[in-house]
Amino acid sequence: MTITEILSYGFIQRALVAGSLIAVLCAVLGVFLVLRRLSLIGDGLAHVTFGSVAIALFLRINPAVVTLAAIPLVLLSSFGILKLTDKARIYGDAAIGIVSSLGIACGVLLASVAGGFNIDLFSYLFGNILAIGTGDLLLALVLFAIVLLAVFFFYYDLVAITFDEELARSSGIHTKTINTVLVLLTALTVVLAMKLVGIMLISALLILPAVTALQVAASFRVTILVAAMLAVGSVVLGIFGSFILNLPTGASIVVVNFAVFMLVFSVNKLRQAR
Secondary structure, rough: OOOHHHOOOOHHHHHHHHHHHHHHHHHHHHHHHHHHOOOHHHHHHHHHHHHHHHHHHHHHOOOOHHHHHHHHHHHHHHHHHHHHHHHHOOHHOOOOOOOHHHHHHHHHHHHOOOOOOOOHHHHHHOHHHHHOOOHHHHHHHHHHHHHHHHHHHHHHHHHHHHOOOOHHOOOOOOOOHHHHHHHHHHHHHHHHOOOOOOOOHHHHHHHHHHHHHHHOOOOOOHHHHHHHHHHHHHHHHHHHHHHHHOOHHHHHHHHHHHHHHHHHHHHHHHHHHH
């Protein structure tokens, strides 16, 4: 089967467009999160997303709007992480762990009450990008625009708190507001990404393109650009590879990302050895 024939399928076209949009968001936010050592927030919010999806399925919400229904709960949980860090004097990783464990526990309890894990819940756990519909694509486009516009307007503030939060605060930047913006944007991206790679693999999409780009880029802007390009390339290769070889798409995308990271890392090591 040729590439042209593969591209003739509507579900492949939707998967490529939605996957590319989500990949760019994960890459851009991933750079900020990795440099701030908050990369595991994606994993924590992914677990919360699992609980949110379990609630939606338990309440018999239309599967077509499960993603939309999960957004408020995930946004609320991301805000809870910030409040725990700020008010309860808990370190960020501990706050993430608390909210993460609560989210996964609620999901498991609801799945148990509902009679066990069903096919719908498993599709959210491990991703099913080839099943993305027109509604999911429109949601991805809207949230893509919201997240990128927010990053554009708060870019310099985000850069400031990424490298030195104390200096940013003393310079008059409202660091609490910017931290809230970053976490809320991450929450939106995590909800979107669950259809791409699944809840269990979201953190890889946030981390791998960013750490790969940091290996080769010379400036912050270039790092973001390279991370976005690597993420989109990995999604495209993962989708084509999974379709041709009949493999799980989400896992294929993550493996491609890891392969690119290892390639870049190995090349850097060889250069240093010389």
